[in-house]
Amino acid sequence: MESPALALQRHFLTGSSCFSPKPSLSLRLPAAIVRMSLREDGPSVSVVGVTGAVGQEFLSVLSDRSFPYRSIRMLASKRSAGKHLTFDGRDYVVEELTPDSFDGVDIALFSAGGSISKLFAPIAVEKGTIVVDNSSAFRMDENVPLVIPEVNPEAMVHVKLGCGKGALIANPNCSTIICLMAATPLHRRSKVKRMVVSTYQAASGAGAAAMEELEQQTREVLEGKEPTCKIFKQQYAFNLFSHNAPVLSNGYNEEEMKLVKETRKIWNDMNVKVTATCIRVPVMRAHAESVNLQFENPLDEDTAKDILGECPGCGVGRIRRDVSQDGDYGLDIFVCGDQIRKGAALNAVQIAEMLL
Amino acid sequence: MESPALALQRHFLTGSSCFSPKPSLSLRLPAAIVRMSLREDGPSVSVVGVTGAVGQEFLSVLSDRSFPYRSIRMLASKRSAGKHLTFDGRDYVVEELTPDSFDGVDIALFSAGGSISKLFAPIAVEKGTIVVDNSSAFRMDENVPLVIPEVNPEAMVHVKLGCGKGALIANPNCSTIICLMAATPLHRRSKVKRMVVSTYQAASGAGAAAMEELEQQTREVLEGKEPTCKIFKQQYAFNLFSHNAPVLSNGYNEEEMKLVKETRKIWNDMNVKVTATCIRVPVMRAHAESVNLQFENPLDEDTAKDILGECPGCGVGRIRRDVSQDGDYGLDIFVCGDQIRKGAALNAVQIAEMLL
Numbered sequence: 256m257e258s259p260a261l262a263l264q265r266h267f268l269t270g271s272s273c274f275s276p277k278p279s280l281s282l283r284l285p286a287a288i289v290r291m292s293l294r295e296d297g298p299s300v301s302v303v304g305v306t307g308a309v310g311q312e313f314l315s316v317l318s319d320r321s322f323p324y325r326s327i328r329m330l331a332s333k334r335s336a337g338k339h340l341t342f343d344g345r346d347y348v349v350e351e352l353t354p355d356s357f358d359g360v361d362i363a364l365f366s367a368g369g370s371i372s373k374l375f376a377p378i379a380v381e382k383g384t385i386v387v388d389n390s391s392a393f394r395m396d397e398n399v400p401l402v403i404p405e406v407n408p409e410a411m412v413h414v415k416l417g418c419g420k421g422a423l424i425a426n427p428n429c430s431t432i433i434c435l436m437a438a439t440p441l442h443r444r445s446k447v448k449r450m451v452v453s454t455y456q457a458a459s460g461a462g463a464a465a466m467e468e469l470e471q472q473t474r475e476v477l478e479g480k481e482p483t484c485k486i487f488k489q490q491y492a493f494n495l496f497s498h499n500a501p502v503l504s505n506g507y508n509e510e511e512m513k514l515v516k517e518t519r520k521i522w523n524d525m526n527v528k529v530t531a532t533c534i535r536v537p538v539m540r541a542h543a544e545s546v547n548l549q550f551e552n553p554l555d556e557d558t559a560k561d562i563l564g565e566c567p568g569c570g571v572g573r574i575r576r577d578v579s580q581d582g583d584y585g586l587d588i589f590v591c592g593d594q595i596r597k598g599a600a601l602n603a604v605q606i607a608e609m610l611l
Numbered sequence: 612m613e614s615p616a617l618a619l620q621r622h623f624l625t626g627s628s629c630f631s632p633k634p635s636l637s638l639r640l641p642a643a644i645v646r647m648s649l650r651e652d653g654p655s656v657s658v659v660g661v662t663g664a665v666g667q668e669f670l671s672v673l674s675d676r677s678f679p680y681r682s683i684r685m686l687a688s689k690r691s692a693g694k695h696l697t698f699d700g701r702d703y704v705v706e707e708l709t710p711d712s713f714d715g716v717d718i719a720l721f722s723a724g725g726s727i728s729k730l731f732a733p734i735a736v737e738k739g740t741i742v743v744d745n746s747s748a749f750r751m752d753e754n755v756p757l758v759i760p761e762v763n764p765e766a767m768v769h770v771k772l773g774c775g776k777g778a779l780i781a782n783p784n785c786s787t788i789i790c791l792m793a794a795t796p797l798h799r800r801s802k803v804k805r806m807v808v809s810t811y812q813a814a815s816g817a818g819a820a821a822m823e824e825l826e827q828q829t830r831e832v833l834e835g836k837e838p839t840c841k842i843f844k845q846q847y848a849f850n851l852f853s854h855n856a857p858v859l860s861n862g863y864n865e866e867e868m869k870l871v872k873e874t875r876k877i878w879n880d881m882n883v884k885v886t887a888t889c890i891r892v893p894v895m896r897a898h899a900e901s902v903n904l905q906f907e908n909p910l911d912e913d914t915a916k917d918i919l920g921e922c923p924g925c926g927v928g929r930i931r932r933d934v935s936q937d938g939d940y941g942l943d944i945f946v947c948g949d950q951i952r953k954g955a956a957l958n959a960v961q962i963a964e965m966l967l
Contacts, residue, residue: 449935450935451807451903451935453809453888453901455811455851455890455892469849470833473829473833474833477826477829477830477833493825493893493894493895494894495811495892495894495899497929497945505931505932505934506912506929506930506931506932507931507934515934515935528934528935528936529934529935530903530933530934530935530936530941530943532809532901532903532943532945534811534899534901534945536811536851536892536893536894537849537892537893537894538849538850538851538892538893539849543851543890545809545888545890545901547807547886547888547903556862573853573862574862575861575862575863576861576862577886578861578863578871578884578885578886579805579806579807579871579884579885579886580884580886585886587886587888589853589888589890
């Protein structure tokens with residue numbers, strides 16, 4: 256059943272997600288976005304899930320980028336309420352997330368898991384807040400833009416801050432963001448037909464507790480003790496395993512199908528063929544991905560390096576002509592990105608910046 | 612220039628490497644191999660590079676499998692000569708490897724690096740020894756069988772122990788062995804056209820010192836210290852990087868091209884298309900590989916599970932129909948194997964067993 260908030264969203268979003276093949280458009284904000292009637296002292300902001308790994312990174316990114324705000328509320332579960340946080344030199348008390356948390360809030364950055372987003376994001380939207388949601392709850396909803404600012408800013412062209420109407424924008428999954436940051440500029444030049452992705456995913460994707468578990472287990476293993484497994488079923492220290500997301504009836508886990516489905520939505524191309532194998536490796540917070548690309552038209556290695564060399568947010572690493580494909584129709588690329596930063600918090604804050 | 616030993620090899624090997632499409636043949640030894648005139652008290656064996664990670668595993672595997680031998684010599688560099696080793700309850704002194712080390716030796720298991728193999732394997736062969744070489748030195752020599760016993764035992768059908776003539780047999784690279792143990796039974800049923808491999812390789816592939824480096828660096832990082840880099844240029848603890856093999860002119864590193872070329876040779880199929888991305892991950896000694904397979908004929912997931920379930924040396928894990936390919940023409944499999952054991956020592960000892 257569609258929530259009232261989503262019905263509201265639909266109103267704004269018609270025709271908003273067409274993929275632009277022009278690379279020069281990647282970072283130019285559509286004119287519609289800058290028309291707004293926001294207060295000059297900046298938006299009021301709420302951070303939902305502020306005590307988590309991504310929540311903490313939201314604060315760090317907001318501060319690093321001097322995000323303009325007139326007020327900021329730190330929201331978390333009852334368990335964390337009352338904790339003190341320092342942000343931009345001021346002391347804040349973490350408040351419990353309730354339906355009243357969004358009164359007068361312009362922008363809310365959510366990273367508290369799918370069930371919290373499902374419950375509270377529609378409430379926030381009804382109150383006129385623009386929610387940037389880091390969970391998977393609304394990503395595949397056809398009325399919700401799924402946005403990587405460098406990739407498909409046009410998807411949020413109809414979302415406006417300051418018009419009194421709330422909206423929901425979804426942050427893609429971390430592995431999708433990191434993959435598409437590199438694959439999209441190549442796709443724009445020479446359409447990707449098929450993509451085979453194998454991931455090397457960090458502990459951070461499962462939150463701060465998973466990072467602590469990796470550290471604790473590693474100490475235990477080095478001391479010759481049995482590793483303590485809480486977050487993951489298996490030993491994580493010096494080990495790797497299939498991503499812990501639930502396995503679906505087709506044998507893929509949810510993390511893998513996110514890469515498949517989110518790529519189609521972000522590229523607005525229902526025909527792009529994607530398969531993924533998602534693996535957790537014992538690293539802390541950077542995801543890596545081995546991406547094999549098959550193109551409709553030739554794209555040589557040097558051109559690919561030039562294209563990526565000019566892309567904001569990309570550093571060029573290994574790019575190889577795939578020897579298993581004829582001519583210049585295939586490339587192997589290896590991509591890495593900070594899972595918490597570009598894979599989550601930075602991307603969400605960039606979306607918020609586009610609203611200003 | 613071809614060495615005399617290799618000219619000798621050619622004599623034995625004509626027509627030996629045709630790939631058998633019948634899975635039932637996989638572990639049946641061709642009759643020619645069992646005709647031999649070996650002494651009843653077993654062969655004399657030399658282990659070259661006995662103090663290394665694979666050398667130590669040779670001993671462990673020989674002991675575990677009760678490999679019959681009448682004598683065994685422990686050979687290593689001058690630096691390790693004089694060290695004492697216990698094997699099968701007896702004390703041995705490590706001897707320096709010299710040209711005389713192979714006098715009267717029936718089988719030599721080499722794992723001391725390519726340059727040692729290049730120098731000493733031909734000498735051993737001239738002296739009538741059958742060398743099973745774990746280095747890459749002779750793998751792509753057309754006169755040298757490249758053998759995984761479960762995959763292509765027929766490649767060594769003309770190598771005979773006890774006939775007074777030496778021979779060279781190459782052990783494939785660890786990542787090739789682990790990949791093909793799973794891919795071959797499927798390939799036999801429904802020819803593989805193309806294979807995209809991404810590896811997750813353990814420290815052990817770079818030897819015992821690399822395993823120690825991973826352990827030491829991990830301790831250092833946990834103590835907040837700078838990690839000490841000796842074997843690898845980069846931090847290895849809680850990190851990953853492209854395999855440290857030299858990068859070739861096509862951008863692939865040697866490890867990646869081994870997977871491409873060795874697969875062609877072992878399958879005796881110059882048309883099979885393979886690409887690989889080889890990555891070191893901070894695990895100790897098990898390699899894992901994400902393998903995407905494209906078949907000439909349909910092969911469904913359940914049949915694939917049944918096939919692999921019956922394969923000696925395979926345990927069935929994740930097998931998925933690839934959603935990026937039409938119908939049943941593609942599978943995603945994830946394979947793991949002990950790099951030191953099946954990836955090196957066990958495979959070599961299995962080859963030696965086939966000679967008995």
